[in-house]
Amino acid sequence: MVSTLLALALLAPSQTPAMPDYDVPAFNRCLDRLGRQASGEGVNSALFDLHVRTVTPDTSVLRLLDAQPEFKTPIWDYLAGLVDDERVADGQAMLQRHVATLARVQAEYGVDPATVVAVWGVESDFGRVSGSRPLLQSLTTLSCMGRRQDFFRGELIATLQIIQAGHVAADKLVGSWAGAFGQTQFMPSTFQRIAVDFDGDGRRDLVDSVADALASTANYLDRAGWRSGEPWGIEVRLPPDFDLAVSGRTERRPLSYWVERGVAHADGRAIDPASKPSALLLPAGRNGPAFLVFKNFDAIYAYNAAESYALAIAHLSDRLRGQGGLVQAWPTDDPGLSRRQRRELQTLLLQRGHDIGEVDGIIGSNSRAAIRLEQQRLGLVENGRASQGLLRALRSPTTATAEEPAAR
Known part of the structure; x- marks a missing residue:
């Protein structure tokens, strides 16, 4: 006897499968070429067939590969979303929760707990948000289509080697469209070089x-030249007539050079004129x-260029160590929204009929398309x-909805 569901399917008009x-x-x-390359690098052919030959390409990653940024985020917006009170509180809680592990990490690699936890917070919000795209699908697609195929083939083979070695199961390997994964977002080839088994279970x-x-994050920073016990930099104050031509991260000079030209701590204190190499960073002019870095x-x-x-x-x-915010304000009358405020803004956009997807901050x-419509109205x-300014306007009960354009 044919089931009701199947019977209905048989009676339905036939449809041509999508091309x-x-x-x-x-x-x-x-895929044939990839199989030969993977075999030459020690990947079992059965594992390759299981995880790669069964892949249906995700061509949406090609648009991401070739996309040009449509919106350049001002530095104050970028920092407002990544370094807000919510993340500082969460990070300080993580410092306490993992105090023993972080002490061992510092003893082994020389990187202080606050820096390691800061990377963890920015990269995945302490493991909460680490991407949702299957690496095998994205990397197989990028290995056969679009630009930089050689690069992505190397990342795909590294992913297969990770699975074959038993470090991470294939279904757990989800992340960014380009292949970064895990709580601190390593590319597969970086994982192969840098990741460590620190909990002693035999797997990285x-x-x-x-x-x-x-x-693994501390190991990365250590190999990138981290100097234990030294600061990353200091916020400074420049004299009015300072020559900005000497600024730039690669323009390194001894601290004495800056002191001689009137550079001081942001609060006015004198800088110790040591010979330590430093560079002047002016992210907003x-x-x-x-900052002297x-x-x-x-x-x-080096972690993310x-x-x-x-x-x-x-x-x-610095905030996780208990320090306050920056002394000098950003050159704007609107320094950006925290993640809590961004979620509120998205909620207000949804209430006004805009299809922006999930409220995630x-x-x-x-969200930007909806914002433009509201700005226009x-x-x-x-x-x-x-x-x-937009958040304040949308909070107002008199603000027009998406169906009722505001008078201009």
Whole structure:
């Protein structure tokens, strides 16, 4: 007897299967080449067939690979979302919860707990948000399509080696579209070089082992040149006539050079004119906060080659040590929204009928499109920026909804 569900399916009009949005023969030829390359690097053919030959390409990653940023985040917005009171409180709780592990990590690698926990917080919100794309699908797609195929083939083979060695199960390997995974977001090839088994279970597991993730991060920073006991840098004050041409992370000079030119601590205290190499960082130009950065800043920068990222880690680590915020204000009358405020903004956008997806505090393309519509209705500059001014306007009960345009 045919089941009711199946009977209904048999009676329904036949549908033509959707055509794949990629060249199937070319993709299969690529898989053949990948199989030979993986075998040559010690990957079992049965494991390759199970995890790669069964993959259906995810061509959406190609758009991410080629995407040009549509919105450049101001440094004060970037830091407001990454270093807020919520993350500082969570980070201080993590320092207490993992105090014994972090002490062992510091003894082994020389990196202080606050810096390690700051990386953990920025990379995955302490393990809460580490990406959702299956690495095998993303990396197989990128190994056969788009730019930089050689690079992604290496990452795919490293992923297979991780599975084969039993470190992380295939179904646990989810992360960013480009292949970073785990609580502190390592690329697979970086995992192969840097990850450590710190909990002693015989596996290097950055997904489910906090100890392995924290120690692996410290090992990375140590290998990048971390100097134990030294600061990452200091906030400074520049004299009015200071020559900005000497600024830049790679323009290293002894501290005495800056002292001779009138540079002081941000609170006005004199800087000890030591010979320590340092560079002047001006992330928002002359009118914003200024920093003299040392070797440890470069080690953080190596983790993710962006000065704004390194500054976020450095600033969060200072906050976790109990220090206050920056002395010099950013050159803006709207210094950005915390994650709590961003979630509130997204909730208000949803209430006004905008389809932005989940309320997660992450201002992505859908949220920015909704913001532009609200800015247009309110007669504001249409830049897609999640601002304090927009949040205040949307909190007002008289603000127009998406169905009722505001008068201009």
